[in-house]
Amino acid sequence: MNRLINYWYILILALALALNFACESSNNNNTSRKLSIVTTTGMIADIAKNIGKDSVKVTALMGPGVDPHLYKATQGDLGRLRNADIILYNGLHLEGKMGEVFEKLERIKTVIPVSRNIPQERLRRDTVFQGAVDPHIWFDVGLWIKAAEEVTAVLKKEDADNTAFYDANALIYIAELKTLHNWVMTEIASIPDEYRILITAHDAFSYFGLAYNMNVRGLQGISTLSEFGLKDRVDLVNYIVDKKIKAVFVETSVSEKNINAIIEGCQKKGHDVKIGGYLFSDAMGADGTPEGTYQGMVRKNVNTIVMALK
Numbered sequence: 001m002n003r004l005i006n007y008w009y010i011l012i013l014a015l016a017l018a019l020n021f022a023c024e025s026s027n028n029n030n031t032s033r034k035l036s037i038v039t040t041t042g043m044i045a046d047i048a049k050n051i052g053k054d055s056v057k058v059t060a061l062m063g064p065g066v067d068p069h070l071y072k073a074t075q076g077d078l079g080r081l082r083n084a085d086i087i088l089y090n091g092l093h094l095e096g097k098m099g100e101v102f103e104k105l106e107r108i109k110t111v112i113p114v115s116r117n118i119p120q121e122r123l124r125r126d127t128v129f130q131g132a133v134d135p136h137i138w139f140d141v142g143l144w145i146k147a148a149e150e151v152t153a154v155l156k157k158e159d160a161d162n163t164a165f166y167d168a169n170a171l172i173y174i175a176e177l178k179t180l181h182n183w184v185m186t187e188i189a190s191i192p193d194e195y196r197i198l199i200t201a202h203d204a205f206s207y208f209g210l211a212y213n214m215n216v217r218g219l220q221g222i223s224t225l226s227e228f229g230l231k232d233r234v235d236l237v238n239y240i241v242d243k244k245i246k247a248v249f250v251e252t253s254v255s256e257k258n259i260n261a262i263i264e265g266c267q268k269k270g271h272d273v274k275i276g277g278y279l280f281s282d283a284m285g286a287d288g289t290p291e292g293t294y295q296g297m298v299r300k301n302v303n304t305i306v307m308a309l310k
Contacts, residue, residue, distance in 0.1 A: 004194075007045050018144045026255065027182050029137070030243060032131070034054075034055060034056055034057045035052065035055060035056045035057070035083060035085045035086060035155070035156070035158060035159055036056075036057050036059075036083060036084050036085045036086070037052065037056050037057065037058045037059070037060075037063070037085065037086045037087075038060075038061065038080050038081055038084040038086070039058065039059070039060050039087075039088045039089065039097050040060070040061055040062055040068060040071075040088070040089040040090060040094075040098070041060060041062050041068055041084065041089075041090060041094075041250050041282070041283065041284075042060045042062065042064070042283060042284035042292070043090075043138045043144075043284060043297075044058035044060070044064070044088050044089070044090060044114055044147070044151070044296075045058050045059070046284070046293055046294040046295075047088075047114070047147060047148050047151045047160070047173070047294070048088060048151055048155075050150050050169060051148065051149075051151055051155055051166055051169045051172040051173060052155055052166070052168050052169070053169055055155075055159065055162050055165065055166075056155070056189050059084075061073070061077050061284060062076060064252070064283055064284065064285055064286045065252055065253050065254060065283055066251045066282075066283050067126045067254065067282055067283070068090070068095050068282050068283070069094065069095050069096060070097070070129065071095065071097060071098065072097050072098075073097075073098055073101055078101070081101065082299065083107060084104070084109065085109070085110065085158065086109075086112070086154060086155075086158060087102070087105060087109065087110065087111040088112055088113075088151060088154070089102060089111070089112075089113055089114070090113065090114060090115060090135055090137070091099070091113025091114065091115040091116060091135070092113070092123070092133045092134070092135035092137070093132065093135060094135035094136075094282075096241055097130070102303070103210045110186050112150065112154050112155065114147040114150045114151060115135070115137055115146075115150075116148045117146060117149075117150055118143065118147075122143060123137075124206050124207060124210065126203070134203070134206055134207065136204045136205070136206065136207055136208075136281070136282075137207055138205065138207075138294070139204070139205055139206075139207045139208035139211070139298075140207040140208065140210065140211035141177055141180050141181035141184060141211070141298060142177075142178075142181045142211060143207060143211070144177065144294075145174055145177050145178070145181075147174060148170065148174055148177065149170070152166055152167070153171040157245070164170060171216075176295065177295075180295055180298060180299070181211075181301075182297065183299075184211075184212055185211075185212055185213075185303050187216055187302050187303075187306050188212040188302065188305070188306070189212075189213070190215075190310060191305075191306060191309050191310050192310070193248055194243075195242060195245075195246065195309045195310065196214050196215060196309065197214070197216075197217070197244060197245055198214055198215070198217070198249065198261065198308070198309075199218075199236070199240060199247075199248040199249065199262075200216070200217075200218045200219075200248070200249050200250075200259075200281070201218060201219055201249075201250065201251050201254040201256075201258055201259050202218045202219065202251070202254060202257070202281075202283060203216070203217075203250070204218065204251065204281040205217030205218070205279075205281070205296035217236065217239065218260065219232060219233065219236055219258050219259070224232055233258075233261065233262065234265070234266065236262055236263055237266055237269065238269075240271065240273055241266055241269050241270075241271040242264050244271070245271065245273060245275065246274065246276075246301060246308065246309060247274050247275065247276030247277075247308040247309060248262060248263065248273055248274075248275060248276060249256065249275070249276050249277060249278070249279045249304070249305070249308070250277070250278050250279070251274055251278070251279050251280075251281040251282070252278050252279070252280050252281065252283060252285075253280075253281055253282045253283045254281065254282075259275070263275070271293070274308075276304065276307075276308025277302060277304040277305075277307070277308055278304070279301050279305070280300065280301055281299045282300075284296075284297045285297060285300070
């Protein structure tokens, strides 16, 4: 009860602060142009939009269904990046093919990986994939708050006149993320322990599994660039059959082909497993839809998982 009261107190205070500084920010924007922010993924763009609101113009390079592991910058992208005041990217090698671009641009403008201040002990390392750090940090909502704090700090540094405005917006947004984090824990806990197993095309949900007590397995490693062999496929089929898993999941930014092969393998062994639905992994949904926001994407994923496995 006290936690609920504290949450509403923080939310009301933050709303009051945001309203108080909204007019001031609007007046500032009448005489100066908005900060131009270019992000790689939609998840980062969502943070920037919620913290910056009408003080910023945000462009995400990677839209719905786009795999950031494979993404190559176009000429248009390079122009947007050169014209941006601030460039925000995930880091941790998520945008592997764009690394050199960011290295060159950071010499002349503000280029920030939103993961840079996440404690090393909270990062997951893949012992199979040459010890690489798993970049899918946004699936632990509590951890993603660190990214929101980083974006807030960047905006305050680049636009000091609007510091109070950004702080007020961040207070609201982070309170919402804390509520979302608690909601996810409650929903996933409603799945019986023996069914709390998430099978996907690639290992994008390990942070999700660690944060919300769910066993997670992917056919591919933490990157869709990683390869898998016949043994990986056979091992996963045997695991699904042995555990009598009811459903596996397709990712919106990854081909269905490999998951369909797993389903066929299970059927040959006499176990009927279905596709439980589509999960948003490396990209959000379309603009203007609930899944086109970070919070909406998380809620959609969780509802899909719970309905298929409970």
